Amino acid sequence: MKINYQMELEKVLEKENNNKKKLLIHSCCAPCNSYVVEYLEKYFDIYIYFFNPNINISGEFEKRYLEQERYVKESGKIIQVIKGKFDIKDFLQAIKGYELQGEGSERCTKCFELRLENTAKKALELKMDYFTTSLTISPMKDAELLNNIGKKYGDIYNVKWLASDFKKKNGYKNSIELSKKYDLYRQDYCGCSFSKMESELRKTQIKKAE
DSSP states (O other), X not given: OOOOHHHHHHHHHHHHTTTOEEEEEEOSOHHHXXXXXXXXXXXXXXXXXXXOTTOOXXXXXXXXXXXXXXXXXXXXXXXXXXXXXXXXXXXXXXXXXXXXXXXXXXXXXHHHHHHHHHHHHHHHHTTOSEEEEXXXXXXXXXXXXXXXXXXXXXXXXXXXXXXXXXXXXXXXXXXXXXXXXXXXXXXXXXXXXXXXXXXXXXXXXXXXHO
8 A cells, every 4th residue: 555655744743743853854955955844843853964975066066055054044944954975986886887777767766775874874873863855845756765765774773764755735836935935046957967967858859849
């Protein structure tokens, strides 16, 4: 039976209401994470972890990280943003053999595993009660796959995984509205050079079809 991850999340929120447990959120970018923070801040003490070694251009990595910091500052939230290491070698090793597979393929699964395992490790190191990811807000991402990966590493590192499907309850729409409110940079590709090439190819195809 298919799991309703929004319902699973709401069960935890009801249980943890007023307890203010510590939550580490893996942030893929400020636009996606903005809604996640707005949604969860009344339930948890939130820490943001920007760990995205798939972003293989240092300027792009810094731009997205600084946008995450700017959102936190301009929204007036007292939240610590933790900057993960910028090291493309870990990403390339993780996806070795799957480089030319398209978006949504095993290449992406390996990337998610790398990012969420590292987040679980960081959550253990920082003695967090829960960890989760903003990635499930994207209509392009498989929430079931992400939740399965998150739970797997939560079990391995003995940190509770906070199940989610943040695109539910107009989450994605709200993230767009928050992006407009804070004038956040919204990238048009996931992060790696392969997704960038695929994005540029789609744009070219659309222009040819017009």
